[in-house]
Amino acid sequence: MASHDPHSGRLAGLFASPDTSSFSEFLGGYSPELLPGGRSLPRAVTAGDEIPHGTTIVAVTFAGGVVMAGDRRATSGNVIAQRDIEKVFRADEFSAIAIAGTAGLGIEMVRLFQVELEHYEKREGRTLSVEGKANRLATMVRGNLGLAMQGLAVVPLFAGYDEARDVGRIFSYDPAGGRYEEREFHAIGSGSVFARGSLKKLYRPELSAEDAALVCVQALYDAADDDSATGGPDLTRGIFPVVAAVTSEGYRRFGEDDVGALARSVVEARHESPGGPSAPLR
Amino acid sequence: MSMPFYVSPEQQMKDKADYARKGIARGRSVVVLQYADGILFVADNPSRALHKISEIYDRIAFAAVGKYNEFENLRLGGVRYADVNGYQYDRRDVTARGLANVYAQSLGTIFTETNKPYEVELVVAEVGEDADTDQIYRLTFDGSVADEHGYVAMGGQAEAVAQSLKDAYREGAALPDALRTAVRALEAQDADRRLVAASLEVAVLDRHREHRLFRRLPAARIEELLAQSAS
Numbered sequence: 001m002a003s004h005d006p007h008s009g010r011l012a013g014l015f016a017s018p019d020t021s022s023f024s025e026f027l028g029g030y031s032p033e034l035l036p037g038g039r040s041l042p043r044a045v046t047a048g049d050e051i052p053h054g055t056t057i058v059a060v061t062f063a064g065g066v067v068m069a070g071d072r073r074a075t076s077g078n079v080i081a082q083r084d085i086e087k088v089f090r091a092d093e094f095s096a097i098a099i100a101g102t103a104g105l106g107i108e109m110v111r112l113f114q115v116e117l118e119h120y121e122k123r124e125g126r127t128l129s130v131e132g133k134a135n136r137l138a139t140m141v142r143g144n145l146g147l148a149m150q151g152l153a154v155v156p157l158f159a160g161y162d163e164a165r166d167v168g169r170i171f172s173y174d175p176a177g178g179r180y181e182e183r184e185f186h187a188i189g190s191g192s193v194f195a196r197g198s199l200k201k202l203y204r205p206e207l208s209a210e211d212a213a214l215v216c217v218q219a220l221y222d223a224a225d226d227d228s229a230t231g232g233p234d235l236t237r238g239i240f241p242v243v244a245a246v247t248s249e250g251y252r253r254f255g256e257d258d259v260g261a262l263a264r265s266v267v268e269a270r271h272e273s274p275g276g277p278s279a280p281l282r
Numbered sequence: 283m284s285m286p287f288y289v290s291p292e293q294q295m296k297d298k299a300d301y302a303r304k305g306i307a308r309g310r311s312v313v314v315l316q317y318a319d320g321i322l323f324v325a326d327n328p329s330r331a332l333h334k335i336s337e338i339y340d341r342i343a344f345a346a347v348g349k350y351n352e353f354e355n356l357r358l359g360g361v362r363y364a365d366v367n368g369y370q371y372d373r374r375d376v377t378a379r380g381l382a383n384v385y386a387q388s389l390g391t392i393f394t395e396t397n398k399p400y401e402v403e404l405v406v407a408e409v410g411e412d413a414d415t416d417q418i419y420r421l422t423f424d425g426s427v428a429d430e431h432g433y434v435a436m437g438g439q440a441e442a443v444a445q446s447l448k449d450a451y452r453e454g455a456a457l458p459d460a461l462r463t464a465v466r467a468l469e470a471q472d473a474d475r476r477l478v479a480a481s482l483e484v485a486v487l488d489r490h491r492e493h494r495l496f497r498r499l500p501a502a503r504i505e506e507l508l509a510q511s512a513s
Binding site for chain 1 (some may be wrong): 331336337338358361362365366368369370429496
């Protein structure tokens with residue numbers, strides 16, 4: 001790496017221009033091929049569904065925070081590409097990110113987003129606001145628009161703890177980089193239609209973090225029930241959804257044992273009532 | 283044709299080195315020392331905004347004395363170096379040794395090729411699994427690197443501070459005692475110097491934390507630790 005430009009006497013490369021605190025912006029100038037949007041693509045070819053796709057993600061707010069959960073399946077067409085993929089990640093101390101769509105690109109976007117937040121924090125000595133983080137992510141999703149139009153869309157779901165208001169907030173995205181704040185709960189991915197119906201019936205404002213986690217597991221069960229691309233709790237292999245909460249205490253992933261117990265209780269109850277808990281009619 | 287004044291390379295380098303040393307000697311000191319749980323950084327720095335001690339990566343921190351704009355530029359470059367490498371390879375592949383090399387190259391080139399050398403001195407430290415695998419590199423304005431063990435003093439009255447550390451430093455000390463040793467050493471800058479929590483910048487690389495091991499200690503915590511070690 002050249003660290004110095006002998007002609008002007010100025011530092012080049014990594015040490016030049018202290019102007020931007022955005023990691024992705026810097027990387028775009030320094031080494032553009034490392035950015036998802038910086039690659040050249042074959043023209044007018046659409047990727048088939050043989051590339052693994054991630055499926056259902058749900059998020060539910062509760063007093064003082066938000067819980068996010070994702071199933072563990074990735075599919076390539078009708079084949080299960082991976083049964084224990086992780087799609088929910090810690091973005092930084094006070095936020096979580098999850099992805100649906102093309103798994104490889106999604107995980108790359110998550111990695112870039114994580115570095116983006118940490119990079120800003122280290123350079124500026126402060127963390128971005130929740131909106132700031134959500135907007136930054138919107139830019140990254142938009143950068144992927146060309147790929148999305150060729151069939152490689154990535155759609156994230158972002159959940160953060162808002163310190164100023166002491167609430168959890170959820171942001172959803174469309175492949176063109178549209179950013180929408182969601183109230184109370186949201187679901188994305190192929191099973192999201194079924195998950196959202198389930199969330200609608202099970203959500204209530206007075207949920208605790210543990211109850212919100214249970215709501216998420218129930219919703220994922222309903223998604224897996226009707227969507228072949230979403231994986232249900234795998235009791236034989238002990239593979240359960242990834243569940244994480246973000247509160248004033250920071251990001252916390254629920255332990256494997258806790259989620260296992262929740263998932264088992266949900267499966268157990270479905271033996272009695274396959275449709276899950278029923279909402280009162282009046 | 284008129285002849286320009288001839289200045290021998292030896293003289294040129296000596297002048298630059300004197301210039302840089304004078305600049306550094308005007309500032310206040312910083313000490314870095316190993317303690318039981320990791321590496322402790324203490325700066326005589328009342329500013330809450332202009333830091334002399336900073337996080338670079340998961341296990342790596344940076345401390346500097348001298349001209350703020352110059353070492354800040356190096357710090358920002360270091361953060362970029364670390365994040366670019368961690369993103370391209372893996373977080374484990376970012377090392378203090380690699381970073382110290384990049385700094386040494388930059389400082390060395392600036393020293394030989396520009397008229398004005400950087401008036402800075404740096405420490406790049408990486409906390410290991412145990413005290414034996416901790417790494418502390420000290421870099422000077424001309425790009426020389428030294429591998430240090432135990433403690434480092436830099437800045438204004440570095441010799442007096444280092445002498446105090448040499449007398450009082452104990453391997454494997456607990457945090458309150460290590461902090462007390464560091465503060466006493468910084469007080470050795472002047473005969474009548476007294477440092478309170480508000481005039482100190484303190485941070486640790488604590489090997490028992492998770493993920494990002496760097497942590498700044500707030501004034502209240504510094505006060506508490508100093509009170510513990512006094513009793």
